[in-house]
Amino acid sequence: MFIARKQNFKPFDRKVWLSSPTMHGEELEYVREAYETNWMSTVGKNIDELERLVAEKVGTKQAVALSCGTAALHLAVKLAGLEPGEPVFCSDLTFNATVNPVVYEQGVPVFIDTEYDTWNMCPRALEKAFELYPDCRLVIYAHLYGTPAKIDEIERICKKHNATIIEDAAESLGASYKGEQTGRFGDYNALSFNGNKIITGSSGGMLLTDEVAAANRARKWSTQAREAAPWYQHEELGYNYRMSNVIAGIVRGQMLHLEEHIAAKKMIYERYREGLKGLPVSMNPFDRQNSVPNYWLSCLLIEPEAMCPQVRDDHKALFKPEPGKSCPTEILETLASYNAEGRPVWKPMHQQPLYRNNGFITREGEGRCRTNAYIAGRTLGSDGTPLDIGSDLFARGLCLPSDNKMTEAEQEQILAIIRACFE
Ligand SMILES: *Cc1c(COP(=O)(O)O)cnc(C)c1O
Numbered sequence: 001m002f003i004a005r006k007q008n009f010k011p012f013d014r015k016v017w018l019s020s021p022t023m024h025g026e027e028l029e030y031v032r033e034a035y036e037t038n039w040m041s042t043v044g045k046n047i048d049e050l051e052r053l054v055a056e057k058v059g060t061k062q063a064v065a066l067s068c069g070t071a072a073l074h075l076a077v078k079l080a081g082l083e084p085g086e087p088v089f090c091s092d093l094t095f096n097a098t099v100n101p102v103v104y105e106q107g108v109p110v111f112i113d114t115e116y117d118t119w120n121m122c123p124r125a126l127e128k129a130f131e132l133y134p135d136c137r138l139v140i141y142a143h144l145y146g147t148p149a150k151i152d153e154i155e156r157i158c159k160k161h162n163a164t165i166i167e168d169a170a171e172s173l174g175a176s177y178k179g180e181q182t183g184r185f186g187d188y189n190a191l192s193f194n195g196n197k198i199i200t201g202s203s204g205g206m207l208l209t210d211e212v213a214a215a216n217r218a219r220k221w222s223t224q225a226r227e228a229a230p231w232y233q234h235e236e237l238g239y240n241y242r243m244s245n246v247i248a249g250i251v252r253g254q255m256l257h258l259e260e261h262i263a264a265k266k267m268i269y270e271r272y273r274e275g276l277k278g279l280p281v282s283m284n285p286f287d288r289q290n291s292v293p294n295y296w297l298s299c300l301l302i303e304p305e306a307m308c309p310q311v312r313d314d315h316k317a318l319f320k321p322e323p324g325k326s327c328p329t330e331i332l333e334t335l336a337s338y339n340a341e342g343r344p345v346w347k348p349m350h351q352q353p354l355y356r357n358n359g360f361i362t363r364e365g366e367g368r369c370r371t372n373a374y375i376a377g378r379t380l381g382s383d384g385t386p387l388d389i390g391s392d393l394f395a396r397g398l399c400l401p402s403d404n405k406m407t408e409a410e411q412e413q414i415l416a417i418i419r420a421c422f423e
Pocket residue numbers: 067068069070071094095097098142168170171191192193194203204205
């Protein structure tokens with residue numbers, strides 16, 4: 001493992017995490033209430049209250065509490081209704097949980113390339129995809145790292161083609177676009193309360209929609225699709241996807257602190273932005289005019305000219321240090337050597353061995369799977385800028401330690417370590 005050429009720093013005594021749970025106390029009170037009233041089950045007051053609170057916060061008519069965000073996405077895809085083999089347009093630069101539920105339902109994900117302005121689904125590539133697959137009826141897009149996508153443009157295109165929209169707001173609870181919360185723009189939307197999200201129940205997720213009938217179907221599917229009968233009567237396939245009342249108690253307590261968490265994350269983002277000035281890097285961008293992110297993770301993107309050589313195969317990465325230059329691998333390995341956790345940007349779905357044979361659409365049409373070498377991410381389009389923007393972001397980008405509980409001094413040291421990587 002290479003480490004920074006200049007290192008006069010002391011490793012952190014306490015690990016600085018990418019994003020770890022931050023508890024406050026009220027969580028335990030709601031859990032205790034569940035325990036003491038013996039609602040240790042998938043029904044109870046915490047679930048009802050949490051559904052009410054989240055629907056009110058996001059602004060949807062219905063919220064269905066589920067075991068995880070992936071379950072929410074699965075039921076959302078099921079509500080959209082797929083024929084076997086049907087193509088579904090999906091964000092390419094995202095966590096695989098955005099996409100896998102399409103396959104659970106026998107659909108075929110077709111990946112839509114990313115844009116540089118928000119690191120989300122590229123509307124031009126989406127438009128192109130509808131030219132190639134005019135019959136596509138479902139689009140699933142995420143708001144990466146808590147930054148709202150180009151929602152208006154995506155909606156306009158989907159409307160024109162009569163496509164149902166699923167918003168994966170797992171990372172973006174509390175972020176807004178033109179004054180409205182993410183998680184209320186799609187027909188069916190998903191939230192996650194996984195351990196590293198902006199608020200957490202240790203696990204958990206939620207399906208959001210304005211359609212009462214859809215919410216009721218999802219509730220039924222999530223409890224093994226029991227029919228109203230004195231015995232266990234089953235007329236369709238069900239799942240065990242309902243949230244536990246204990247988990248709901250934790251999330252209910254966390255809801256009281258959502259805005260506080262966002263403020264802490266914003267502070268972290270702003271400190272990085274300030275502290276990285278003068279280096280050949282930029283932060284994960286957002287549309288300052290129309291959107292307010294929840295700043296879940298602060299990310300860094302290295303300018304192409306400041307990249308030292310870096311190659312990645314399916315499991316390992318190598319780089320060659322060069323004066324004045326660095327790369328995500330060097331920065332991440334150096335941070336790790338000081339006991340701080342960062343992470344590469346999501347590896348694009350079209351580069352995943354699982355999905356390498358699926359369609360991948362860039363703004364200029366059908367793309368091909370590129371290798372992971374840095375240079376390949378910079379295949380240029382007819383306008384002279386990279387095609388396969390997801391691969392370019394994967395090559396040059398990384399997620400910085402963004403934990404709520406990181407102190408200012410710890411963050412200063414992280415900044416100094418990053419600076420040393422560019423010496
Ligand atoms: C975390 C996450 C999910 C899945 O949520 P789980 O609760 O872990 O199942 C889905 N999509 C994205 C983009 C995520 O980051």
